[in-house]
Amino acid sequence: SLFWMRSLVVALFFVAVLALDPDCSRNITQIIEARGFRAEAHQVQTEDGYILTLFRIPARKQGAPVVLLQHGVLDSSVTWFINGEIDQSLAFILANEGFDVWMGNNRGNRYSKQHITLNPKDEAFWKWTADDMAKYDLPAMFSLIEKETGVQKLLYVGHSQGTQQMFMRLAMELSGRYPTIIGNRLAAFAGLGPVTSVAHLQNEAVKVVIDAHGFELARDLKLWNFMPNSATLAKLFPLACTKIPGVCDGVVEFICGWDKGRMNDSRMEVMAAQEPGGVSIFDLCHWSQMYRAKEWRAFDWGPAENKIRYGQAEAPLYPRGALGKLDTSRVPVALFSGTADVLADETDVALLIKDLPRDVTVVDIQGYAHLDYAWATDANRLIYPQLVHFLHAAHAAAAAPQTR
Numbered sequence: 001s002l003f004w005m006r007s008l009v010v011a012l013f014f015v016a017v018l019a020l021d022p023d024c025s026r027n028i029t030q031i032i033e034a035r036g037f038r039a040e041a042h043q044v045q046t047e048d049g050y051i052l053t054l055f056r057i058p059a060r061k062q063g064a065p066v067v068l069l070q071h072g073v074l075d076s077s078v079t080w081f082i083n084g085e086i087d088q089s090l091a092f093i094l095a096n097e098g099f100d101v102w103m104g105n106n107r108g109n110r111y112s113k114q115h116i117t118l119n120p121k122d123e124a125f126w127k128w129t130a131d132d133m134a135k136y137d138l139p140a141m142f143s144l145i146e147k148e149t150g151v152q153k154l155l156y157v158g159h160s161q162g163t164q165q166m167f168m169r170l171a172m173e174l175s176g177r178y179p180t181i182i183g184n185r186l187a188a189f190a191g192l193g194p195v196t197s198v199a200h201l202q203n204e205a206v207k208v209v210i211d212a213h214g215f216e217l218a219r220d221l222k223l224w225n226f227m228p229n230s231a232t233l234a235k236l237f238p239l240a241c242t243k244i245p246g247v248c249d250g251v252v253e254f255i256c257g258w259d260k261g262r263m264n265d266s267r268m269e270v271m272a273a274q275e276p277g278g279v280s281i282f283d284l285c286h287w288s289q290m291y292r293a294k295e296w297r298a299f300d301w302g303p304a305e306n307k308i309r310y311g312q313a314e315a316p317l318y319p320r321g322a323l324g325k326l327d328t329s330r331v332p333v334a335l336f337s338g339t340a341d342v343l344a345d346e347t348d349v350a351l352l353i354k355d356l357p358r359d360v361t362v363v364d365i366q367g368y369a370h371l372d373y374a375w376a377t378d379a380n381r382l383i384y385p386q387l388v389h390f391l392h393a394a395h396a397a398a399a400a401p402q403t404r
Contacts, residue, residue, distance in 0.1 A: 024273035065395035072160025076277030077103035109277035126224035134168035163191035188394030192373035202342035228278035338368025
C-alpha cells in the first residue's frame, strides 16, 4: 500500500542519515572537542554593528604564540579542520605545536549573521564587500583577541579572500588612508592562495558567470545571501554526495576549476554538510568588477553612494604600490601558491609579489588547486611544516625585538 511505501522511504532516509559521518551533524565546537581539544566561541561587534563569531582552541600553556586563521570567500572557520584528522588539519596541527589558535568568521557567513539593528532578510544587511571586512572586521577580531589573551602581536594566516582583506588593510594603512591599527599588531602574515586583483582568473565556469553578469543578476533578483548553508541543505546535500558523488564534485569544480586538486574525498559528505558558509552577493559582484576592469579597486556602488562611502564619485583604486613599504624585518610575509590554482592564478600572484618587498618568502606547490591549502590530504607534508616553522620563527623574533 501507499502507506507502507512511504514508511519504507522514511525508514531508508533515516538509515542513510545515521550512516553519515558524525561530523555532518556536529557544530564547530563539537567537532573540535571530539578530537580531544578544548573549544571556545567568542563574539565581537564591529564598528558598523555586525556581530562576528570567532572560535578558539586555547593553548595548553601560558605565553603561547597566538595565531588567527582567516577563511576565504563562501567559507567559514570550519575549513581549518574539515579533514577531521588531527595530523592533517591546520588548526589541530598548530594547537599541538603549542599555538593559541583563533579562527575568524567574516560578516554574513553562517556564524556571523547578526547585526545590532539590521535584519538578514533585508538588503541593507548585505550591502558590504571585502572592503568592509578589511575596514571593520579585521580590527574587531584583532581587538577581541588582544583583549582575551593580552597579546599585542598576532600571527595571521589567511586563505584566498582572507589574504585579500589583509592586503587591502595593509595597503590602506601604509598609504595613510587608514589609521595604523593592524600593522602595529601584526607579527607575521602567511598567505595561502594569495589574491589582490583577479585580472588573470583562469576558472572557466566562474568566468562564464562573470561575463554574463550572473552575480549582478542574482543581486537584481534580491538573492542577497549567496549560497547559504540552511539546515535543510546541510541534511540533504551530504546524502546526495554519498549517493551521487558527481553532485559534490560539480560544486567543488565550479569553485576550484576542473582540477579539484588533492582533496580528501572520504570527507566529502562532511564538507557538504558544513559548507558553503555563505556570502553577500555584493561581495561576489565586487570580484566580478575587479575581473572585468583588471584593477584592484574598491567596490563601485554608483556615483551617488560612492560619494557617501569614499568622498568621490569614482570607486578608488587600492594603493598597491604602498605594499612595498611593508617592513618585512618586523612583519615577515610568506606566500604559498599552487600551480593548479585557477582562482589565485600564478600570473596574478606574480604581480602581487612584485608589489611586495623583495625578501618575501614564496613557496610554489606543484598541482595544488584553490582549496588544497586547507583541504588536501598531503598539505601536512607539502605546506604545514614550512608554515609552522615560519610562524615559530616570527613569534620568536617578535618576542625578542632587542636582537633585531
